Amino acid sequence: xxxxxxxxxxxxxxxxxxxxxxxxxxxxxxIRPGISTLELDRIAEETMRKNGAxxxxxxxxxxxxxxxxxxxxxxxxxxxxxxxxxxSKLAILKEGDxxxxxxxxxxxxxxxxxxxxxxxGQISEEAQKLIxxxxxxxxxxxxxAKPGNRIGDIGNAVCSYVQxxxxxxxxxxxxxxIGQEMHEEPGVPNxxxxxxxxxxxxxxxxxxxxxxxxGSRDIYIGDDGWSVWTDDGALTxxxxxxxxxxxxxxxxxxxx
Numbered sequence: 001x002x003x004x005x006x007x008x009x010x011x012x013x014x015x016x017x018x019x020x021x022x023x024x025x026x027x028x029x030x031i032r033p034g035i036s037t038l039e040l041d042r043i044a045e046e047t048m049r050k051n052g053a054x055x056x057x058x059x060x061x062x063x064x065x066x067x068x069x070x071x072x073x074x075x076x077x078x079x080x081x082x083x084x085x086x087x088s089k090l091a092i093l094k095e096g097d098x099x100x101x102x103x104x105x106x107x108x109x110x111x112x113x114x115x116x117x118x119x120x121g122q123i124s125e126e127a128q129k130l131i132x133x134x135x136x137x138x139x140x141x142x143x144x145a146k147p148g149n150r151i152g153d154i155g156n157a158v159c160s161y162v163q164x165x166x167x168x169x170x171x172x173x174x175x176x177x178i179g180q181e182m183h184e185e186p187g188v189p190n191x192x193x194x195x196x197x198x199x200x201x202x203x204x205x206x207x208x209x210x211x212x213x214x215g216s217r218d219i220y221i222g223d224d225g226w227s228v229w230t231d232d233g234a235l236t237x238x239x240x241x242x243x244x245x246x247x248x249x250x251x252x253x254x255x256x
Contacts, residue, residue, distance in 0.1 A: 017112035017253030037076035043088035067225030155192030209240030
């Protein structure tokens with residue numbers, strides 16, 4: 001069910017978004033060659049808890065027989081790992097890697113969800129272009145997040161921008177509504193037809209999150225039941241923010 005948030009609910013979501021942004025900044029400051037993704041996980045959780053929040057991804061149910069609940073406080077996805085990378089002491093960042101950090105702060109009953117892709121030391125020009133295009137495709141979608149427009153307008157803007165730069169978006173995973181639950185209606189695909197899909201209304205809170213691949217958009221799920229990978233081993237990037245639909249321009253809730 002799609003929920004229209006009240007003023008008090010929006011204030012709580014702003015606070016959850018603020019904490020999520022703080023956690024992203026703390027992780028970003030720690031990213032360097034030689035650090036493990038488990039250490040980044042610890043930093044994110046510590047930051048959230050110091051600010052009265054809880055990492056909502058920790059213990060998130062898989063919904064699949066035989067697949068355990070998500071064990072991390074963040075999703076830490078390196079290079080060809082598109083999303084849902086499980087933090088590990090064995091996953092050590094090295095020079096030239098790129099890493100996507102997806103995290104959700106839960107505070108006072110509401111969620112703030114955001115993702116960034118970071119460079120580890122010096123990276124290739126192609127990797128930097130991928131990060132930049134992914135980030136800017138989010139903003140292309142954001143421009144369409146206005147009352148009266150539709151979900152398809154957002155997805156079309158994201159996909160058109162990405163493909164115009166020689167990359168592609170995956171189709172199997174998408175953005176989503178957000179509020180008291182991490183994932184609410186409506187789904188927000190990174191592709192679509194202008195004028196199609198649910199109409200946007202003030203008070204809606206959604207996550208726009210381009211997941212962009214530099215090669216084929218074919219994917220597979222790892223043996224852990226969570227991590228999603230590019231089938232051809234090509235690099236991937238991910239950028240996400242929680243946003244509020246207003247009567248005018250959209251408001252990013254997870255960016256200070």
